[in-house]
Amino acid sequence: xxxxxxxxxxxxxxxxxxxxxxxxxxxxxxxxxxxxxxxxxxxxxxxxxxxxxxxxxxxxxxxxxxxxxxxxxxxxxxxxxxxxxxxxxxxxxxxxxxxxxxxxxxxxxxxxxxxxxxxxxxxxxxxxxxxxxxxxxxxxxxxxxxxxxxxxxxxxxxxxxxxxxxxxxxxxxxxxxxxxxxxxxxxxxxxxxxx
Numbered sequence: 001x002x003x004x005x006x007x008x009x010x011x012x013x014x015x016x017x018x019x020x021x022x023x024x025x026x027x028x029x030x031x032x033x034x035x036x037x038x039x040x041x042x043x044x045x046x047x048x049x050x051x052x053x054x055x056x057x058x059x060x061x062x063x064x065x066x067x068x069x070x071x072x073x074x075x076x077x078x079x080x081x082x083x084x085x086x087x088x089x090x091x092x093x094x095x096x097x098x099x100x101x102x103x104x105x106x107x108x109x110x111x112x113x114x115x116x117x118x119x120x121x122x123x124x125x126x127x128x129x130x131x132x133x134x135x136x137x138x139x140x141x142x143x144x145x146x147x148x149x150x151x152x153x154x155x156x157x158x159x160x161x162x163x164x165x166x167x168x169x170x171x172x173x174x175x176x177x178x179x180x181x182x183x184x185x186x187x188x189x190x191x192x193x194x195x
Contacts, residue, residue, distance in 0.1 A: 008045065008107050008109075010076070011044060012108040012109065012110075014044070014109065015110060015184065015185065017044040017045065017110050017183050018043040018044055018180055018182055019043060019045045020035075020039050020045070020047065020074065020180055021162065022046065022047070022048050022049070022167055023050065023051065023082075023145075023146030023147075023149075023164050023167070023178075024082070024149055024166035024168060025051070025052030025055040025056075025168050026051055026052050026084065026166070027054070027055065027168075028052070029055040031167045032052065032056065032167060034195060035167055035193075036059065036072040036073060039180070040072050042180075043074045044076060045074050045075070045076035045107075046074045048077070048079040048080070049079075049117070049119070049147075049163075050082025050084075050085055050118035051082030051118065051146060052084075053082070053085040053101055054085075057099065060073065060093075061091065061093065064093040065093075078116055079105070080101070080103060080116050080117055080118055081102065081103055082118040082120070082147065083118060083147070087100065087101055088100055088101065089101065103117070103118075104116060104121075106140070109183045110183045111185050112142065112183050112188060114143075114144065115134075115140045115143045116144045117143070117144075117145050118145060118146050119131065119145035119147035119148065119163070122134065124147055125147065125148055128152075128154075131143050131145065131161065132159065132161060136157060136159065141159060141160065141188060142160040143160070144164075145161075146163055146166070147163075148171065149169055149172075149174070150165055150166075150174050151163060151177045151179070151192050152165075153192075160181075160190065162190055164179040164192070165178065165179075165192070175194040177192050177194050177195070178195075179192050179193070
């Protein structure tokens with residue numbers, strides 16, 4: 001299990017990779033587990049964009065103690081803190097430790113730079129322009145966010161803005177959803193899935 005703090009460098013030089021993007025589980029660990037079981041062994045990384053970090057940690061602890069054939073998490077896990085998450089969580093594996101949850105994260109996959117945020121610091125409820133400006137200024141190829149509980153994807157100036165929606169509390173007549181990115185050197189493609 002590689003967390004973002006351990007620098008998921010193994011993704012940077014891959015020719016292609018699939019990234020599972022999930023957000024806003026809000027205490028519904030069962031929904032998160034359901035998605036992970038449905039996508040088991042199909043993705044190179046999991047990106048969790050916040051508001052439900054305790055759900056993720058619960059599954060990370062279970063996965064750590066499971067035999068290989070029962071593990072449901074991808075090898076690489078990237079997560080950020082949502083406005084409803086704490087900055088620190090206890091994490092129990094072979095030894096107790098404290099996880100500091102970052103406000104944002106970035107990583108490279110198949111030579112594409114990806115930025116991850118929950119979105120509340122960028123005002124995504126009202127507009128994605130502030131986030132897009134940040135992505136352009138810092139030369140990112142994609143920005144992944146949550147917070148609105150509404151699935152959203154748009155390319156702007158060749159930069160992908162994507163919100164997978166919420167797997168627990170969808171809004172604006174949307175369904176419980178998540179997304180999978182397929183990233184290559186040439187492009188980034190996305191697909192939404194409903195629970």
